[in-house]
Amino acid sequence: MLTPLLSSKELFELMRLIQNSRNIVICCHHGPDGDAIGSSLGLQFYLRGLHKKTNIVAPSPYPDFLKWMPENRSITVYSEQKSTAIHLIDSADLIFCLDFNAFHRLNAMQEILEKSKAIKVMIDHHENPEEEKFNLVISQPQMPSTSEMIFHIIYQLGAYEKMSRSHAACIYTGMMTDTGAFTYNSNNPETFYIIALLMKRGIDKDEIYKKVYHSWSANKLKLWSYILNNNLTFYANNSACIYTLTREEMKTYKYIRGDAEGLVNEPLKIKGMKLSIALREDTEENIIRVSMRSANGFHCRQLAEEWFNGGGHEDAAGGKLPMPMEEAVKTAEKAIESIDF
Ligand code: 5GP
Ligand code: MN
Numbered sequence: 621m622l623t624p625l626l627s628s629k630e631l632f633e634l635m636r637l638i639q640n641s642r643n644i645v646i647c648c649h650h651g652p653d654g655d656a657i658g659s660s661l662g663l664q665f666y667l668r669g670l671h672k673k674t675n676i677v678a679p680s681p682y683p684d685f686l687k688w689m690p691e692n693r694s695i696t697v698y699s700e701q702k703s704t705a706i707h708l709i710d711s712a713d714l715i716f717c718l719d720f721n722a723f724h725r726l727n728a729m730q731e732i733l734e735k736s737k738a739i740k741v742m743i744d745h746h747e748n749p750e751e752e753k754f755n756l757v758i759s760q761p762q763m764p765s766t767s768e769m770i771f772h773i774i775y776q777l778g779a780y781e782k783m784s785r786s787h788a789a790c791i792y793t794g795m796m797t798d799t800g801a802f803t804y805n806s807n808n809p810e811t812f813y814i815i816a817l818l819m820k821r822g823i824d825k826d827e828i829y830k831k832v833y834h835s836w837s838a839n840k841l842k843l844w845s846y847i848l849n850n851n852l853t854f855y856a857n858n859s860a861c862i863y864t865l866t867r868e869e870m871k872t873y874k875y876i877r878g879d880a881e882g883l884v885n886e887p888l889k890i891k892g893m894k895l896s897i898a899l900r901e902d903t904e905e906n907i908i909r910v911s912m913r914s915a916n917g918f919h920c921r922q923l924a925e926e927w928f929n930g931g932g933h934e935d936a937a938g939g940k941l942p943m944p945m946e947e948a949v950k951t952a953e954k955a956i957e958s959i960d961f
Pocket of ligand 2: 655
């Protein structure tokens with residue numbers, strides 16, 4: 621048996637909100653990752669199974685390595701189909717916000733969502749949720765992924781037996797990508813019990829791994845090797861490091877969305893490495909995107925809040941800097957200097 625995620629009060633409230641709705645929209649954060657897309661599709665499969673009119677609206681495009689996911693073509697991307705997205709949000713009476721804890725993570729879609737009079741439900745695993753802006757908040761920071769939360773909810777609502785292989789594959793993908801294929805945040809035996817339940821629904825987990833992680837282009841491999849060779853600098857006795865990635869370099873290696881995802885984890889393979897910082901020029905705005913990972917007893921979330929206008933999880937956080945790359949590097953260096961490793 622799985623430990624219930626929701627109290628009976630929360631479960632009842634969620635059921636009531638779903639039953640009373642006609643038009644449901646599911647939203648996720650800007651720059652959607654595997655968990656954002658996996659949890660959104662996972663919930664949409666469930667709601668459509670109840671014959672509820674349901675649509676997913678993502679603020680910006682998601683990486684190509686997720687484009688095999690069942691039903692991913694049903695997703696409306698706000699930055700590409702603005703009028704459709706606005707129409708869907710405006711006609712919604714119930715909006716699920718998945719895998720984010722604050723409206724600013726919607727970027728350009730923030731205002732439309734905040735203005736919407738629909739009932740809003742948050743289902744998320746980040747710390748410090750903006751509770752007051754939602755009608756129902758299901759926030760569980762100890763959960764490794766929002767997709768795992770969606771599984772729990774569907775299971776508690778009694779719909780596990782009806783879960784299709786495609787449905788299970790979406791949930792598995794989100795659980796896998798938010799834990800680095802079950803290499804961090806994944807010591808709870810229940811995570812593996814859920815994987816077993818998903819396998820019983822027919823997923824081929826080895827195939828899913830290949831589709832997500834072994835779908836590189838030659839250019840991506842060359843970009844990684846270029847960055848690690850030329851742009852990675854070590855600090856504090858190899859306890860910390862920074863690498864940069866500019867638009868010019870992206871052009872050289874025919875960068876496509878998702879090509880740098882995971883690269884920030886690579887330096888943590890060095891024994892004793894505590895902090896890896898990635899600074900990447902944004903492709904749309906004139907800002908530097910900051911991505912951080914930490915290990916070996918150091919936690920990077922506070923650093924993201926204090927130095928990089930961001931936040932996140934204890935060991936995987938990010939933010940942004942409104943300045944050119946050289947200044948961003950100086951800021952990151954100062955942030956590292958402030959740490960007593
Ligand atoms: P990534 O490095 O994969 O882009 O982001 C890792 C985590 O950092 C995300 O799951 C998210 O929680 C957090 N994060 C990334 N960018 C931002 C940001 O701009 N603001 C906040 N508050 N969190 C961010
Ligand atoms: Mn997540």
